[in-house]
Amino acid sequence: MPELPEVEAVCRKLRRDALGASIVQLRVERPSVTRPQDPAHLESETPGRRIESIERRGKNILIHLSAGHILHIHLRMTGNLYVIPDVRFRPSLARLWIELDGGRGLIFEDSRVLGKVHLHPAAHLARVLKDVGIEPLSSAFTLDNFTRAAKASSQPSKIFLMDQRRVAGLGNIYAAEALFRARVNPRQSARSISKPKLANLHTAIQDILHHAVSSADAAYAEPGHFAEGESFPCAVYDREGEPCTICGKPIRRIAQGGRSTYFCPRCQR
DNA sequence: TCGATCCTGTAG
DNA sequence: CTACAGGATCGA
Incomplete structure (x- = not known):
């Protein structure tokens, strides 16, 4: 389910629910979630550590633990991460779970088991994140930097994004939503996007992500409800055959x- | 750049 | 039953 906005919402919720908690035990129910790391490594190294901060980089969740270690979680397609009041009542799809002090549970749930949980020394963080690009909601995401990246890519704009x-x-x-908002054809190469459209795309990305973060944050804040952020109204995604909201031609x-x-x-040429 | 792969669930 | 899923990586 998660793209940046949903991952951001997960992190915010986690900060409210788990910051400062200590790990009593960690259990890996499905060894493939830690692959290629050994599940036993996470199970033996994490107890006693405290959750000191929670950070998001792209779609990566970084849980900084005491004594210089980091739990690195990627939700991929179907992952979710949240705290429940009593770890004994964890759901059957919990692929990895952590008992926090006081008996609460930090649950990594993932029906498809495509998600990943790894443990790294904090000193390795830069290496772990070396391929993660510009944060689109940070000050580093300038039109200049975005233009530079686009001009360096012969990929179709959709693949590029x-x-x-x-x-x-x-x-x-x-x-897809950002390309529609900026009227850019998804098959057009990134480097061939005109200057004004590139500027529109740059703005559209930020607007859409900001809006989606708010919706996702509000949706995830509902207690007990971990549903997908259906609150964000898509203009094109999953709307094949439906009329375009601008021109009426079928998506x-x-x-x-x-x-x-x-x-x-018609709108995206 | 395509297809297979990792997995399971669900919609048609 | 098949197709497809809001992700990412790998090899041909």
């Missing part, structure tokens, strides 16, 4: 990089 090494955090939904779906891309063939 989803490339985490360029801009970190956009996924299939918000990449089209094409395949790019093995994923579905939705766009308006």
Whole structure:
């Protein structure tokens, strides 16, 4: 489910619920979630450590623990991370769980088991994140930097936006929505986007992500409800055949990089 | 740049 | 039953 806004919402909720807590025990129910790391390594190294801070980089969640270690979590497609009041009542899809002091549970839930949980020494953080690109909601995301990245890429614009090494955090939904908002054709190469459209795209990315963070944050704040942020109204995503909200032409779906891309063939040229 | 892979769930 | 899923990586 998660792109940058949902991951951000997860982090905010985690900060409210888990900051300062200590780890009593950690259990890996599905060894593949820590691969290639040994589950026993996480289970033996984490107890006794305290959760000192929680950071997001792109779609990566970094839980800084005491004594210089970091839990690095990626939710991929179906992952979720949240605190429950009593770890004994964890859900069956909990692939990894942590008992916090006081008996609460920090749950890594993931139906498809594509997500990852790793433990790193804090000193290795830079190496772990070396391929994570510009944060689109940070001051580093200037039009200049964005333009530089686009001009260096011969990829189709949609693939370019989803490339985490360029801009970190956009996924299939918000990449499509940003391209629609800026009227950019998803098949057009990134380097060929006109200057004004590039500026529009730069703004659209920030606007959409800001809006989506608010919606996701509000949705995730609902106690006990960990649903997807359906609150964000998509203009093109998953709307194949429906009329474009601008021109009325049917939204089209094409395949790019093995994923579905939705766009308006008239508005996005 | 494509296809396979990692997995499971759900919609058609 | 098949197709597809808001992700990322790998090899051909």
